[in-house]
Amino acid sequence: MTNKDPARLDLNIPRYDKLGDVEHGFTLTGYSLNIKGNVYGEIYSRQGRVDISGNVIQGTVTNRDGPIDIGGFISGSYIESIAGEVHVRRAENSKIRAKKVTLSEARNCTVLAEEVEIGFMQNTVVTGKHIHVRTAAQGSGISEREENLVIVEVPDVDSLLGMIAQQQALLVEVGRLLKKNLGQLQDDMARKKTLNEVARVARYFAGLRQIQKLKQSGQKINASTLNVFMLEKQKISDELLELMSLENDIKQLRDAVRTDKKKLEEGMALKSRHEQKLRDLSCRINLDILNVTGLTVVRKRIVGSDIPCLLDMTNSVQLRRELGFLGDEQDRLFNAAKGKLHWEFTPVCPL
Numbered sequence: 001m002t003n004k005d006p007a008r009l010d011l012n013i014p015r016y017d018k019l020g021d022v023e024h025g026f027t028l029t030g031y032s033l034n035i036k037g038n039v040y041g042e043i044y045s046r047q048g049r050v051d052i053s054g055n056v057i058q059g060t061v062t063n064r065d066g067p068i069d070i071g072g073f074i075s076g077s078y079i080e081s082i083a084g085e086v087h088v089r090r091a092e093n094s095k096i097r098a099k100k101v102t103l104s105e106a107r108n109c110t111v112l113a114e115e116v117e118i119g120f121m122q123n124t125v126v127t128g129k130h131i132h133v134r135t136a137a138q139g140s141g142i143s144e145r146e147e148n149l150v151i152v153e154v155p156d157v158d159s160l161l162g163m164i165a166q167q168q169a170l171l172v173e174v175g176r177l178l179k180k181n182l183g184q185l186q187d188d189m190a191r192k193k194t195l196n197e198v199a200r201v202a203r204y205f206a207g208l209r210q211i212q213k214l215k216q217s218g219q220k221i222n223a224s225t226l227n228v229f230m231l232e233k234q235k236i237s238d239e240l241l242e243l244m245s246l247e248n249d250i251k252q253l254r255d256a257v258r259t260d261k262k263k264l265e266e267g268m269a270l271k272s273r274h275e276q277k278l279r280d281l282s283c284r285i286n287l288d289i290l291n292v293t294g295l296t297v298v299r300k301r302i303v304g305s306d307i308p309c310l311l312d313m314t315n316s317v318q319l320r321r322e323l324g325f326l327g328d329e330q331d332r333l334f335n336a337a338k339g340k341l342h343w344e345f346t347p348v349c350p351l
Contacts, residue, residue, distance in 0.1 A: 015048070022059070038072070050081075068098070082311075086113075097311060101128075107139075110323075112311045122294065125323060127151040127301075127310050130286045138294020138337075147295040149323075151310065152333070155281035155347055159304030160274055167271035174267060178260035185253040192246045201239050204232045274305055275351055281309075282349035289341040297335040298343065 011030030018035050022028055026041035032048030039056040045063040052061065055072035056079070065083040073090035079098070086098040090105040100115040107122045116128040122137045123146065136148045195201055207229050214221050233240070281303055289296060303309055313319045333343070 021054070024058070032066075039077075095316075110319075114311070121148055123148065125149045125151065127153065129283050131288070132286075133289040135291045136289050136294060136296045136341075138296075147297050147335075150287060150289075150296065150298045151301050151323075152285050152287065152298065152343075152345065153281060153301045153303050153309055154285075154345070155278055156302045156304035156307075157278070157347070157350065159306075160278045160281075161350060163305035164271055164274050164278070167267055167274065171264065171267045171271065174260055174263045178257065178264060181253050181256045181260060185250065185257060188246050188250050188253065192243065192250070195239055195243055195246075198236075198239065200232065201236050201243075204229075204236055204240075207232060277303075277305075277309075278351060279349055282347040284346040285344065287341060287343040292336045292339050292341060295335065295337045296341065298333045298341065299331040300333055301331070 007025055008027045009029070011028075013030065015032040016028075016030045016034065018028070018033070019037065021037040022035060022039045022041045022043060024040040027044070028041070029044040029046070031046050033043055033045050033050050035043070035050075035052045035054070037052075038054035039052055039059040039061060042060040043050060043052075043062065044060075045066065047064055048066050050061060050063045050066065050068045051071075052069070053071045056070055056074040056077045058076040059074075060078045061068055061070070061080070062078075063081040063084055066081065067085045068079060068081045068087070070079070070086075070088045073092070074088055074094045075092050077091075077094045079086055079088070079094065079096045081098040083099055085100040085102065086096055087102045088096070088104070091103055091109050092107040093109065095110045095112075096103075097112045099113060100117075101111050101113040102117045103109075103111070103121075104119045106118055106120070106124045108124065109121075110125045111118070111127070113128045115130045116126055116132065118124075118126070118133045120135045120137065121133055122139045126133075126149070131150060138147060196205070211221060211225075211229060287298065301310070310319065310322065313322065334341075
């Protein structure tokens, strides 16, 4: 347990139960955190569950890969579990990011997830692949938004395929250079081995090692020995020059091979990410709002190779700016002020 800062507690135990509130300005970090009280500060869980029996008010709750369950309500807060689920009874003026979000009630919120279940929402922004809402209403609030906004993200297939093709071309070129450099490296190392095995070259290096040992031991080297050694060196001057050139070439080729391998790994990873992005965006989208009683707008957001998905945006300023860009009529799929909404879309994945 680390507690050098009185406003910070970092725990290395598998589970921690706290009786009482996490106060404003206090940061609690650990595993499987069970808070029997309210949260006004910050909570970070590395894994396991986060259970909060009370409310989260102007606080932050983050769980790296596990569920978050909040028994009370959240207000002015940030809740995140990218690889897990978030369950909240009531939320207002808050942002929630998770793989799956279940909310009984959401007012003036931003909900970013793959799967969203909301009982009642008002003046709320929602994005996801599977969205189910019982009631979507409109009312006054502190946010500037006067409607519910549902954002569905669809792939810019041409952009993503273009980037994938570009990466494939780069991989082919890097692979060609790597093969060429490996072949030259093998040839140079074989030539170096052949030269070192030539009898007079081998005698020279054997003599060189002997002289170095004598120098290290402090023994005097007589003139005749040095003369013989220098004569041997003169006889193989061409071979020594070639060996020096080979050593330099081999070093450069090894550096080039390392660089080529790194470029190949990075290029393959980037190509794989774009392919996975296209597959993810090509998943079937389901939107169901059973009862619309206030203006609800459904807009599309086209995601290309250089545009991140909303769920991947961790910067609040970037996210607000991106949401502000949504509003042109060409982005609007449809809207309703009453009745119900149902929409299904399955993009075609060319991979």
